[in-house]
Amino acid sequence: MPLGREDLIRRFRPLPTPTVYDVLDKMGFSNQSLSCEIRPLARGFRVAGPALTLRGTSTASYDGKRGSALSYGMFRAIEPGDVLVFDTGGHRIGGPWGANTGTNAKARGAAGIVIDGGTRDANDLVEMSFPTWTRFVTPVLSHGRFQVEDFRGPVSVSGQVQERVQVQPGDFVLGDDDGVVIVPRPILEEVLEYAEAAEKDEGEIREALEAGEDRESVDRRIDRWALLKSRRK
Numbered sequence: 001m002p003l004g005r006e007d008l009i010r011r012f013r014p015l016p017t018p019t020v021y022d023v024l025d026k027m028g029f030s031n032q033s034l035s036c037e038i039r040p041l042a043r044g045f046r047v048a049g050p051a052l053t054l055r056g057t058s059t060a061s062y063d064g065k066r067g068s069a070l071s072y073g074m075f076r077a078i079e080p081g082d083v084l085v086f087d088t089g090g091h092r093i094g095g096p097w098g099a100n101t102g103t104n105a106k107a108r109g110a111a112g113i114v115i116d117g118g119t120r121d122a123n124d125l126v127e128m129s130f131p132t133w134t135r136f137v138t139p140v141l142s143h144g145r146f147q148v149e150d151f152r153g154p155v156s157v158s159g160q161v162q163e164r165v166q167v168q169p170g171d172f173v174l175g176d177d178d179g180v181v182i183v184p185r186p187i188l189e190e191v192l193e194y195a196e197a198a199e200k201d202e203g204e205i206r207e208a209l210e211a212g213e214d215r216e217s218v219d220r221r222i223d224r225w226a227l228l229k230s231r232r233k
Contacts, residue, residue, distance in 0.1 A: 003189055005050065008172065009081050009111075013048040015195050017174055017181045019202065023194045024183065026228055034165055034180040035158035038114065038133050041122050045131040047112035047175045051167055051182070052082040053155045056096060056148040057089035074151040075101075080109030083173040085182075087155035088117030094142030097134070099124035106130050114173060114180050116157040118142070133175050197227040 003011075012020075017033075024032045054074055078084075084105060088096060097113060099121035105113065112131030119125065119134040120141070126132075135158070152169050159165040165182055167173075172183040183191050201224035208218045223229070 003192075005081060008188060008192070009049050011192055011196065012172060012174055012183075013046065015048075015174065015192075015199060017176050017178045019198050020174055020183065020191065020195050021181045023191050023198065023228065024181070026225060027187070027191070027194075027232070029184065029187070031159055031162045031165055032182050032184070033160040034114065034116075034133075034182065035135075035160050036179060038116060038135050038158065038180060040175065040177060041119070041132045041134060041137075042126045043177055045112070045133075045175070045177075047083055047131045047173065049081040049083040049111040049173060050185075051085045051169060051171045051173050052078060052110070052151070053085050053087070053153060053167055053169050054148065054151045055087045055089065055153065055155050056091065056146055058091045058093070058145060059147045070148040070151060074148070075104050075108055077152060078105060078108035078110050082110050083175075084110055084113040084115075085155060085157065085167050085173060086113060086115040086117065087157050087167075088115065088146065089149075091117050091142070091146050092136075093138075094118060094140045094145045095120035095138045096142040096146050096148075097132070099128075102128060102130040102132070112175065114157070114175060131175065133180055194225075194228040194231075198224040201226070 095118035097119045102125045114133040118136050118138045122137045155167050156164045170185045174181045205222050
């Protein structure tokens with residue numbers, strides 16, 4: 001039986017992004033890490049959950065009515081545990097995210113946001129413990145300079161291995177101090193199983209090294225990718 005939403009969130013949340021990325025890489029999904037320039041506002045932020053996608057663009061002819069309607073609709077669509085993934089279309093002037101939007105999203109049950117663009121009110125977002133990954137922080141207002149165009153559709157965000165990473169609604173978002181990794185929805189449970197097995201073996205490797213065992217000996221004795229290799233022959 002497929003795992004439910006809450007079980008997926010609970011089990012993915014403690015997994016480090018490097019372990020999950022390594023699994024994806026070994027499975028042939030190397031382009032799943034977002035750009036290293038998209039950083040958490042505070043150390044210790046951690047998030048795991050399905051993506052609620054949001055897309056916008058710079059604009060010289062602002063249609064406030066249309067943009068506001070889409071933005072309000074996005075907030076109403078939030079389900080508990082959602083992670084907002086915001087493609088700003090390369091907008092580099094204003095911050096379309098801030099304290100009020102963070103408060104609204106948190107009240108609706110969002111677990112956090114990953115924005116390939118700017119954020120305002122950084123201290124407020126940190127103080128309210130709303131996990132936020134952002135490309136830059138600015139005091140500049142985005143109103144009249146930026147407009148929401150769509151939500152719940154496919155988006156494209158800056159990548160680390162390749163220029164862009166495609167994110168579909170419902171893909172899984174995992175973020176920590178190392179960065180953000182996107183797990184495609186069709187392979188969620190497979191990635192989870194391999195990552196959990198790898199983390200268990202990683203703990204044994206660390207214990208052996210702390211005890212003074214030779215690293216080459218440890219590497220020969222413990223293969224943290226054994227389960228993945230055996231299933232994917």
